[in-house]
Amino acid sequence: MNAPLMNWDLAPYFPSFNGQEYRDFNQALRADVATATADAQKLAPLSEANVDPWAALLTNYEDLSKRLSHVWSYVHALASCDAKNEAFRKESSRLSVLGADMQKLAVELFRGVRDADDAAMAALIAKPSLENARFYIERLRDEARLSMDAKREALAADLATDGIHAWGRLYDTVSGTLNFEMQWPDGRSERVPMSRRRSLTSNADPKVRKAAFDGGNVAWQGVADVAASALNAIAGTRHTLYAQRGIEHFLDVAVFDAAISHKTLDAMFAAVEDNAEVARRFLRLKARALGQKQIGWWDLEAPLPLKSSQEVSWEGAQEMVRSAFSRAYPDLSQFFDRVIERKWVEHEPRDGKQPGAYCTSSPLINESRVFMTFQGALSDVSTLAHEVGHAFHNWVMRDLRGMARNYPMTLAESASTFAEMVLSDGLLENPEISEEQQAVLLSEQLGDATAFLLDIPVRFQFEREFYERRKKEEVATSELSELMTKTQRRIFGDTLAEGGEDPLFWASKLHFYISGVSFYNFPYTFGYLLSRGLYAQFKSEGPKFLPRYEQLLKLTGSGLAHGVAKEALGRDLESHEFWQEGIRSLEEPLAKLEKLLPKLGLV
Numbered sequence: 001m002n003a004p005l006m007n008w009d010l011a012p013y014f015p016s017f018n019g020q021e022y023r024d025f026n027q028a029l030r031a032d033v034a035t036a037t038a039d040a041q042k043l044a045p046l047s048e049a050n051v052d053p054w055a056a057l058l059t060n061y062e063d064l065s066k067r068l069s070h071v072w073s074y075v076h077a078l079a080s081c082d083a084k085n086e087a088f089r090k091e092s093s094r095l096s097v098l099g100a101d102m103q104k105l106a107v108e109l110f111r112g113v114r115d116a117d118d119a120a121m122a123a124l125i126a127k128p129s130l131e132n133a134r135f136y137i138e139r140l141r142d143e144a145r146l147s148m149d150a151k152r153e154a155l156a157a158d159l160a161t162d163g164i165h166a167w168g169r170l171y172d173t174v175s176g177t178l179n180f181e182m183q184w185p186d187g188r189s190e191r192v193p194m195s196r197r198r199s200l201t202s203n204a205d206p207k208v209r210k211a212a213f214d215g216g217n218v219a220w221q222g223v224a225d226v227a228a229s230a231l232n233a234i235a236g237t238r239h240t241l242y243a244q245r246g247i248e249h250f251l252d253v254a255v256f257d258a259a260i261s262h263k264t265l266d267a268m269f270a271a272v273e274d275n276a277e278v279a280r281r282f283l284r285l286k287a288r289a290l291g292q293k294q295i296g297w298w299d300l301e302a303p304l305p306l307k308s309s310q311e312v313s314w315e316g317a318q319e320m321v322r323s324a325f326s327r328a329y330p331d332l333s334q335f336f337d338r339v340i341e342r343k344w345v346e347h348e349p350r351d352g353k354q355p356g357a358y359c360t361s362s363p364l365i366n367e368s369r370v371f372m373t374f375q376g377a378l379s380d381v382s383t384l385a386h387e388v389g390h391a392f393h394n395w396v397m398r399d400l401r402g403m404a405r406n407y408p409m410t411l412a413e414s415a416s417t418f419a420e421m422v423l424s425d426g427l428l429e430n431p432e433i434s435e436e437q438q439a440v441l442l443s444e445q446l447g448d449a450t451a452f453l454l455d456i457p458v459r460f461q462f463e464r465e466f467y468e469r470r471k472k473e474e475v476a477t478s479e480l481s482e483l484m485t486k487t488q489r490r491i492f493g494d495t496l497a498e499g500g501e502d503p504l505f506w507a508s509k510l511h512f513y514i515s516g517v518s519f520y521n522f523p524y525t526f527g528y529l530l531s532r533g534l535y536a537q538f539k540s541e542g543p544k545f546l547p548r549y550e551q552l553l554k555l556t557g558s559g560l561a562h563g564v565a566k567e568a569l570g571r572d573l574e575s576h577e578f579w580q581e582g583i584r585s586l587e588e589p590l591a592k593l594e595k596l597l598p599k600l601g602l603v
Contacts, residue, residue, distance in 0.1 A: 004082040005350060009343035012365050013074040018087070022071075026098075029067050033101050036060050040108035046116040048123050054112055055127040058137070061105060062402045068102055070364040071095065077346070077360060080371050083176025084352045092169060096161045103157035110144035110153065113137070135558045136403035139259075146256070148244050156241060160515075164237040167230040168515030174226060175510065176354040180219035183211045194219065194508075195355040199375030202301040206290070213298035213502070220504045227507040228477040234515055235470040250467050254519035259408040260526070260561045263574045268526060269460070271579035272453055276491070278586050279453040282446040283495035285594060289602040296500030297488070300450065301379055304443050304602065306436045311376030314347060321385050324426025325419075329546065332422065335392050339370070344391065345384070347374040356510050357383050359390035359416075363405060366398040378444050382420050389419025396553045407556035409517070411564065413527025414534065415553055420448065421535045439600060442593040449586050452528040454491055459521040462487040462506065480506045526561075529582035533569055536585060 014022040036057065046054050072095055079088040113121070121141065125134050147153055178194040185207040192200075200212035220227070242250060255262055287295045289304050312320070318340060325333035339345060344367065357372035368391035374380045393415035397405050424445045428438060462484055469475050475483075481503035488501045506512060511520040534552070538545045552568040562573040571578050597603045 004078060004085060004088075005348075006078075006081040006346050007343065007348050008077070008346040008369050008371075010074060010077055010369070012367055013070065013077075013362060017078060018091075025067075026071060029064065029071065030098060030101070032060075032067075033064055033098065033105060036064060037101070037105045037108060040105060040112070043108075043112060045114070046112045046120050046124060048120050051120065051123045051127065054124060055129050057112075058109070058124075058133070058403075059129050061109060064102065064105070066363040066402050068095075068098065070362040072099070073360040073362045073369070077369050077371065079172075080176075080354045080358075081346060081350075082352050083173065083354045089169070089173060093161075093166075096165050096169070099165075100157040100161045103160070104154045107147070107150050107153040107157065109140060110147050111150045113141040114144035114147075116141065130403075132401060132558070133403040136406060143256070146245055146247055146253075152244065160237075164234055165515045167233045168513050171227065171230045171510075171513040172354065174223050175508075176352065178219055178223065179351075180215040182215050184208070185211070193351045193353065195353045195373050196349055196375065197508075198301070198355065199349075199373065199377055199380065201298050202303065202375070202377040202379055204303050204305065206299070206302070209298045209302055210296070213296075216508065217502070217504050220507045224477050224481075224504065224507050227513075228475070228480055230513060231466075231480070231506065232470060232474045234513065235467055236474070238518060239467075239471055250471075251464070251519065254522075257408060257517060258410045258523055258526070258561065259559075260410055261574060264562050265522065267574055267576050268529065268579045269457065269522075271576050271583060272457055272525065274576075275580060275583040276453060276457075276493075278583055278590065279446075279450045280493055280495045282450060282590055282593075283454075283492070285590075285597065285603065286443065286447075287495070289597055292497070294497035294500065295495060296497050297502035297505070299500075300455070301377070301447065303378065304439055304597075306440060306600065306602075312378060312381055313376065314374055317374065317381045317384055320381050320427060321388070321423055323430070324385075324423045327429065328422050328426045331546070332392055332419065335395055336388055339368075339388055339391060342367075344368060345370045345372070347372055347384075349373050349375055357387055359387045359394075361391070361394040363402055366395070368394050378440060379447070382423065382444060382448070385419045385423040386416045389416035392419065393553050393556070396550050397557070400554065400557070404557045408561055409520070409523035410526045410530075410561045411556040413523050414530045414556075415527075417528045417531035418534055418549070421531060425535075425539075435596060436600060439593060439596050439602075442589050442596070445589050446586065446593060448528070452525045453583065456521050456525045458484075458487050458491050458505075459509065459511065460519065460525075461491065463512065463519060463521065466506075529579055530565060530573075532582040532585050533565075533571065533578070537569065 014025070016022065040057055043053055043057065044050060075088065075091050075095055079085065079092050082088060124130065125137055130137065148156070175194060179191045180194060180197065182190045182192045182200070184190065185205060194216065197212050197216040201209045203209050238250065242253065247253060255265060283295055287293060290299060290302060322333055322336055325336055346369065353373060359368055359370050361368040370387040370391060372380065372383050372387060390412065393412065424441055427433065428441050465483060466475060466480070484506045485501045485503045489496060514520045534549060538549065548568060552564065555564045555567065565571065565573050
């Protein structure tokens with residue numbers, strides 16, 4: 001088999017895909033999971049009399065989880081680079097079976113702790129081998145009480161491989177191999193991979209943006225029924241399982257996974273809705289700068305019509321990130337150098353690559369890998385900083401045990417967004433940048449705010465309404481598009497031109513199809529606004545704040561999000577005021593841009 005084209009170095013994972021070392025690793029992992037499950041099935045539920053074998057089982061499960069994460073990270077990295085590769089797709093499916101086997105072992109853990117009394121739990125947590133695992137073990141019992149009995153959970157794990165997760169894999173295959181017809185302004189027609197669409201809709205030429213949007217949606221319309229089937233199946237499976245598990249509301253699972261309270265979620269979205277006008281003001285300003293009355297969905301990531309909006313080279317992007325990091329956060333800059341020198345980034349535009357960007361990590365080798373498609377837009381530079389922020393988070397936690405590294409998305413997005421803010425402010429503070437460059441950077445910063453305060457709420461509100469409807473019946477393809485259009489219109493308000501909606505956003509957005517996590521959207525807004533609070537403290541206190549920040553990152557797997565944040569910030573995340581302050585901090589960069597654009601002759 002020919003090796004896939006890629007920029008990153010995956011050799012530290014395994015010398016080669018399906019080589020002897022890889023096969024031996026997987027064979028041993030599979031056998032050890034089976035042995036651990038058989039041993040667990042022989043254990044009586046946890047009591048003070050059998051604490052030792054349960055402690056041993058937990059530490060063994062921790063080790064097995066690290067090994068599974070290692071091989072899954074590797075295969076996912078390969079499949080992302082070459083979505084057309086049948087061997088990678090087959091291996092992903094095989095690992096899903098192994099994941100189901102691990103879930104069966106987790107079911108045995110649930111059985112053990114579900115009805116354990118406080119004395120037995122205290123004795124378990126007190127074992128030296130489980131030091132610093134209190135939060136993980138307590139969460140395990142909470143999760144167990146939201147599960148079915150062991151036999152039904154084991155069956156659900158088996159069915160998930162060819163059920164809910166298969167629908168997610170189908171979507172990955174369809175999106176990763178989808179091409180569209182790009183009609184260039186000069187009359188050329190070209191078939192391009194869907195992974196290029198986002199960068200094309202960030203192009204300075206409005207005709208290019210619109211052509212990429214239209215061509216992409218023609219392609220998505222062609223697979224819309226497949227996407228709708230996948231979406232309905234994923235949601236329908238969850239509803240069925242929630243009912244069997246006694247879960248009252250579908251958001252209960254998302255809130256639990258995010259390690260926050262419903263009160264926190266409600267406070268955040270109430271503040272976002274009450275202050276949405278901040279983001280809308282920017283979009284009206286941007287529309288005028290683009291010479292338009294309103295914006296279309298294809299204009300959301302459009303650059304300002306300035307000379308500084310020219311494309312950035314990959315080498316130039318690296319220097320922008322390195323320079324900004326070094327001025328504000330030297331340790332982050334040194335880490336970035338490590339990332340580049342050790343080839344941890346896959347960045348090249350290429351046919352067959354999956355769309356999107358992510359950071360994946362292996363707890364066995366304590367290394368991360370960043371996946372993205374760099375096309376030269378300033379937003380791509382921000383994506384690089386964002387994903388490196390994730391990698392830095394994992395690096396800071398490298399010495400912690402596996403049970404203390406299992407942090408929620410809400411806090412994961414804080415580290416990545418913090419890195420983006422370091423990049424943005426670092427570049428703005430550079431005395432050598434021109435007013436045009438300042439305008440570009442401010443526009444990018446406020447464009448991010450638009451994504452988190454308008455775009456993410458669209459995804460959340462759409463998905464919530466979809467799940468409500470799906471409880472009653474399947475939702476048709478046309479209904480999904482109508483719901484998406486209606487939601488975009490309501491949240492973006494008068495900033496969105498008539499016909500400027502994206503009715504197929506539900507089909508093209510990967511986040512709706514992640515089968516392992518529900519409501520993969522609001523943690524981004526949570527992390528963004530929390531990061532603004534963290535970054536405000538950093539600007540106020542200076543470098544002395546950074547050790548506290550890194551301590552926060554280390555604690556992210558050891559407590560509920562609002563508890564960890566309160567320890568670091570001394571603030572109440574369940575209050576409307578906290579989130580409102582974060583949003584209103586955007587008034588400063590918005591005011592700067594409103595003053596700057598007239599000087600540049602754009603409004």
